[in-house]
Amino acid sequence: MEPIIHHPWTISEEEALSLQQELATKVVTTDQIGEIKLVAGVDVAYQKDSDKLVAAVVILDAETLEIVETATAEDIERFPYIPGLFSFRELPPLIKAFAKLQHTPDLVVCDGQGLAHPRRFGLACHLGVIFDVPTVGCGKTRLLGEHQEPDTTRGAVAPLVDHNEVIGNVLKTQTNINPIYVSIGHRVSLTTACEWVLKLAPKYRLPETTRQADQVVRTTLKAKQ
Template sequence: MQPVITHPWDISETEALRLQQSLAAKVIKEDQFNEIKLVAGVDVAYAKESDKLVAAVVILDAATLEVIETATATDNAQFPYIPGLFSFRELPPLIKAFDQLQHTPDLIICDGQGYAHPRRFGLACHLGVIFDVPTIGCGKTRLLGKHQEPDKERGAVAPLIDNDEVIGNVLRTQTNINPTYVSIGHRFSLATACEWILNLSPKYRLPETTRQADQAVRKALSH
């Protein structure tokens, strides 16, 4: 699986900001996908005391949530650690991992932000646009925006708002458990994104895609 849009990664902060703004214009905010049979989770972990990154892509059956395939890749960080520009650091090893896959996912869930980003272009958007694949951002923490607390029941949502714009939803995936922060990545509406995150989170706070990708990077880092 190869990106349909390529660009350099070893660039300056100013160039990255400019590129982010131009690519953000390509984000599609409504549902544009076919039947979703395979879903992927992605995660990137940082090695201690080195600039090594480990990326994992795990593909699951969308109906059973059974793991179909796992790919991992290591890389050296090409871009500095700058908040709001993490995708420039984390996507190169993820692209390497995607290149190894035998299956092509119909939907990718990112452990982090999509549209809920200062320039509306977090990792989920960047990944979705360069691969032209439907993506969703589902973060454990809020990057920006304000919200009311959603009700305590599973499925409750509250809008995440920044500058009078709804940039995501605060979604309760399990009753009486801390919510997640869901935003669109690419080719997905916010309402459909929340439906899918609930489907992928039958037992735990985080979607099974994220849990499996996290386990895969931890395993790869320990070797």
């Protein structure tokens, strides 16, 4: 699986901001997806006391949630730590990991933001646009926006709003557990994004895509210490 849009990664902050604004115009916020059989989760971890990153892509069967394939890749930091520009740090190793896959996912769930981003172009949007694959942003924490507290029951939602624009949903995946923040990445509506995150989180707060990808990067990092 290779990107269809290529751009440099070793660029200045100003160039990255400009590129974000340009690519944000390509985000599709409606459902442009076929049958979803394979769902991928992605995660990136930072090696302590070094400039190395480890990325993981885990593909699950969309019905059984069993792991079908995993791929990992190492890279070095190519971009400084700047809030709102994390995708420029994390996508290079993820691209390497995606290149190793034998299967092509029908949907990718990112551990991070999509439209719920100051320039409406978080990691989920960036990944979705350059690969032209349906993506969902699923963050553990809120980056920006205001919201009312959703009801305490599983499946309850409250809109996440920034400057009178709905940029995502605050979603309860488990009853009486803290919510997560779901937003459009690319080629998936917000309603569909929330439906899939709920389906992928039958037992825990986080979807299995995120949980499994996190476990793979942690295991990989430990093995390299």
